[in-house]
Amino acid sequence: MKRLVILGGGESGVGTAILGKKENYEVFLSDRGIIKDKYKAILDEHGIAYEEGQHTEELILNADLVMKSPGIPKKAVLIQKLKENGVSVISEIEFASRFTDAKIIAITGSNGKTTTASLMFHILKQAGLNVALGGNIGTSFALLVAEGNYEYFVLEISSFQLDDIVTFKPDVAILLNITPDHLDEYDYSFDKYAHSKFRITENQDESDHFIYNLDDPKTMEVMEKMAIRAQINPFTMKEANQNSFANDEFFYINDSEGGLKMRINELSLIGKHNISNSLAAATAANILKVRKEIIKKSLMDFKSVEHRLEAVATINGVKYINDSKATNVNAAYFALESMKNPVIWIVGGKDKGNDYNELLPFVKSKVHSIVCLGLHNEKIIDFFSPYISKIVETDNIVDCVAQAHQLAHNGDVVLLSPACASFDLFNGYEERGNLFKEEVKKLS
Template sequence: MQENLVILGGGESGVGAALLGKKQGFRVFLSDRGSLKEEYRTKLTQNGIEFEEGTHSEERILNADLVVKSPGIPKKAPLIEELKNRHVPIISEIEFASRYTTAKIIAITGSNGKTTTATLMHHILTQEGLNVGLGGNIGKSFAEMVVNDEYEYYVLEISSFQLDDVISFKPYIAILLNITPDHLDQYDYKLELYAQSKFKITENQNHEDYFVYNYDDNGIADLIKEINTKAKKIPFSMSTHVNDGSYADDENVTLNFPEKVELPISEFALRGKHNVSNSMAAATAANILKIRKDTIKRSLFDFTAVEHRLESVLKVGGIEFINDSKATNVNAAYYALESMKNPTVWIVGGTDKGNDYSELMPLVKKKVKAIVCLGVDNSKILDAFEGVVDNIIETNTMQDAVRSAYMFGRKGDTVLLSPACASFDLFKNYEDRGNQFKKEVKNL
């Protein structure tokens, strides 16, 4: 008898899971309380998959044998609670897809740097000529790629929400970049619950697998003593000489396992201390996979930064414009400011997420010559930095923000868009904000 597979959420991952479910012989029903994008609606219809939008038919959903849940649906939603009461297994698309592939999986999680590290990892493996897919929280649905079954390797960016719903997911290499407070509203405002969720990336690994982790991160250091991972633990560090992993000094990144490789940091395409750490994590995994030294070096040197993440746009009148629109929290803006080498005009602001700007104060005093606020309500930023920076003004359009920043700049300066806030007050999303920035820079 066919099992009933219910997919909750009709975005990229949900539709991918529906297609894979159909291929594997499930009776598939997809339900989304919102409305589906036209391309997803077409895909489902063409593949003869039943779906509904604008509602959840509870009776039909509660009759499921297995539920694949979108990471965006809160764990405490009443429908999810009721499914749990009925002991219906609830899994993520990552878990579901992993059950139907024998490909090697490199899975990357962390509070910051996931997208950059996953994209760089994919770039290294592609340069080596390997057959590799990039998915998870980035790019294509992992499940849909498994439907077509054409890859020997998968690089997956994975969020804590996706890890919450894994049962047997077992990557060959798991990478944990860092743990800083994020999404705590979904974890009873307890950092340790959020951290435990991240550690689920390694819980099913065995002694043939590898767990690459940030040796410098206090949250990871505390929990790694408690967890019982069977994987080979490979640390990477920006401050400590680790013999069984990788480490950086002022000049080089040194990979020690399984082969010794030295990589000159001055040649890295990605700028900033945090990106040296991200590059080291990817290179460590590549070394474990026995990627040739020349490929690792070339890939780190010629990699193009992820769009909207410390993306160099253009030099106008000797002033460099950098788009870091993806910096939607204070921690991400901290990394961006830390990486600035020249006097900086900082464009900041948007929808505040309860930000505390005090941790940015030393960097602002040292590096920022002017602040251009870009938001509907800039009062918190003005309160934090008035009197700290000589020039601080308010704008509420990207055109005004870019032109004002240009006026403050001099040859050799940098204009940095790193908002530390969400974008929804003036823009559709951070991509829209970054694209408008690039357009206005080109119009100068």
């Protein structure tokens, strides 16, 4: 019996443990931190051996195969020792993909992954397909493979998960965009990070499809140097001669069967970036032969992902929008770009080496006040104070919402789009967004 060691006792680790046991591996799970009670209960229920609060090397280095949680750095000493010992270290998506023949639609990118994956799932569900949504969103891919019998998987995939693939080969791969993020894990090299994203297509062949963004500079730069074997399907908002194209008025998916055409204002998702995300999902659905009427209806009735440009409430003529999932500058760029009304912008948190220059045009033209939400706001204040006269500091959500409420006038938008991670004050962007929504609802 082969020994499978799993490093990390979160969603992906526990899912892999269950699938490993089902596939007759001897399974051991190790987490250097404390495993959540709900996951311990699942491990106990399945009779899976585990440890927490430490990594016991003699129980790990004797593995035949190791699944590493995406949160564990590649440079960790234990990972280096395993590799020196010739032990294969893989990601959960690699492991799970070995035990399913279902069609896989895999989605990566610096921004828009969750929205696009959720929209893709919505379209396929509306088409009546036997489909599951997982990966970096919701349920782990491994658990879905272990406990379900799906014919299609829509997977949101991070660069960290792609770093540890070997044979993972999606039928349809979508690369939305590549902007600087997580560079601390890639030796501060944008090129290394970009090549990590492109691993989504490295095992694809002529029977597979690669969907990519013709408007994304880094994607196009890397494309020029790569030999991609999959059938390529670009989408764009700039070149009208492409099959998947949108302009300010219309949205097109052209093919030999008449294609799909709809007005931009019929799309349920707002903002240019979301038109781009919708193009990617519609292109994939068309490749999978989903009926045009179903694609169109799904694009019209899809509900936005929680914490991503989520309309919370309109109070005294002021619209409150929760975009807590905007944990980097590029995501905040898209949020500000899509705003039509004057903005009170809530920004701040754990800075990831942010460069705010690209936000300046939108801040100058759309933002009249800034509310900082973080422990260290000096960088934001120093950068934006020459352009915005009203900047206030807060270090908790109650004061933050109260200050934004005071600054807002009829017709304004209060936008929580922090451009920073949340871990200085919150357990994650979800907690930040949920607390924001709770406080906003108390205003009405």
